[in-house]
Amino acid sequence: xxxxxxxxxxxxxxxxxxxxxxxxxxxxxxxxxxxxxxxxxxxxxxxxxxxxxxxxxxxxxxxxxxxxxxxxxxxxxxxxxx
Numbered sequence: 001x002x003x004x005x006x007x008x009x010x011x012x013x014x015x016x017x018x019x020x021x022x023x024x025x026x027x028x029x030x031x032x033x034x035x036x037x038x039x040x041x042x043x044x045x046x047x048x049x050x051x052x053x054x055x056x057x058x059x060x061x062x063x064x065x066x067x068x069x070x071x072x073x074x075x076x077x078x079x080x081x082x
Contacts, residue, residue, distance in 0.1 A: 004012070072078040
């Protein structure tokens, strides 16, 4: 039978603890890096949405200036043109 002494068990416990701490440290480092990437992506999405909104409003104003729209007075005028 292979029984460990208390000193051997203590060493194994400390080695396991150190391995766990190293794994957590690498996990935290990679998580922090991915958080920075997500923040950059969110900023880029926000900027893209803002640019798209401004472009859409600009196109709408330009079309409003060049195109006339006469709303029909009633539904009959809308479906039965003269």
